[in-house]
Amino acid sequence: MKKFPIGFNTKTNSGSAADMTVSANNKTTEPRKSVVRVYFPSRGMTLAYYNDRFDLKPGDFVYVDGKLEGKRGRVVDVNYSFKIRLSDYKRVIAVADTSVVGRFRIAGSHVVTFDPNAAPYKKALAWFKAPENDEVYAVGSDDGESFPLDDLSRMDVSPAIAERGHNYYAENKVSYISLDGTHGYAVVEGTEPYEVEFDFFDGGISNLTCSCFCSYNCKHEFAVMLQLREILDFITKNCGDEYCGYFAAMSKEVFVNIVMSKSGSGMINLEV
Numbered sequence: 001m002k003k004f005p006i007g008f009n010t011k012t013n014s015g016s017a018a019d020m021t022v023s024a025n026n027k028t029t030e031p032r033k034s035v036v037r038v039y040f041p042s043r044g045m046t047l048a049y050y051n052d053r054f055d056l057k058p059g060d061f062v063y064v065d066g067k068l069e070g071k072r073g074r075v076v077d078v079n080y081s082f083k084i085r086l087s088d089y090k091r092v093i094a095v096a097d098t099s100v101v102g103r104f105r106i107a108g109s110h111v112v113t114f115d116p117n118a119a120p121y122k123k124a125l126a127w128f129k130a131p132e133n134d135e136v137y138a139v140g141s142d143d144g145e146s147f148p149l150d151d152l153s154r155m156d157v158s159p160a161i162a163e164r165g166h167n168y169y170a171e172n173k174v175s176y177i178s179l180d181g182t183h184g185y186a187v188v189e190g191t192e193p194y195e196v197e198f199d200f201f202d203g204g205i206s207n208l209t210c211s212c213f214c215s216y217n218c219k220h221e222f223a224v225m226l227q228l229r230e231i232l233d234f235i236t237k238n239c240g241d242e243y244c245g246y247f248a249a250m251s252k253e254v255f256v257n258i259v260m261s262k263s264g265s266g267m268i269n270l271e272v
């Protein structure tokens with residue numbers, strides 16, 4: 001049996017074999033005042049913003065204040081030569097760190113890593129939604145009630161919601177999913193990006209929550225269950241020996257459009 005059916009591989013600067021390096025440019029530079037044009041795919045519009053907090057480059061994913069607050073935008077160009085009335089401009093308030101270094105396996109619609117530092121949830125979350133201010137949440141627990149992942153008919157969900165969840169799954173809207181020990185996180189990109197969390201222990205799922213604030217099991221949660229099942233199935237069949245209780249996976253679309261879209265340097269090595 002080949003150890004790595006399909007994988008990426010690259011070399012780091014130290015010359016040792018690492019696995020995949022994409023946009024590993026992490027050095028911080030002094031922010032330089034700029035006016036940037038930002039494209040918002042969800043709105044199909046490009047607007048100009050003032051920036052004095054970040055060293056921005058075309059291709060960076062940013063969040064702004066103003067009426068497009070919370071929407072992910074992409075820097076189109078950066079202008080350092082300007083004179084503007086500050087009151088006319090909204091600002092860039094956050095930039096997503098899309099640097100990823102690690103080894104990934106291609107697993108159907110997704111790529112999977114077992115390296116906890118490659119694409120951790122906290123970092124990945126900013127690829128989809130703006131960092132939050134001090135929002136306060138109340139989370140209820142279902143007191144250990146659980147259903148088996150391999151029999152979703154026992155998940156308390158209506159057939160209509162299950163069908164919509166299945167469509168989300170089939171359309172690869174589960175953009176990111178990770179399992180860290182027994183706790184799982186996922187981002188589902190529906191009309192908005194939603195965060196789904198769950199516990200997975202001994203084949204059973206419990207404490208499912210979704211940031212769409214449904215008080216019942218929703219289509220986002222159902223889609224995540226299907227994606228989780230597919231990835232665990234892939235791991236079991238192909239690389240069970242590498243799995244030590246942690247994986248992170250992202251859709252190929254996210255991998256290409258977010259991780260690899262940033263200008264920078266890196267290397268990808270495909271192995272068979």
Ligand SMILES: [Zn+2]
Nearest residue numbers: 210212218220
């Ligand atoms: Zn939901």
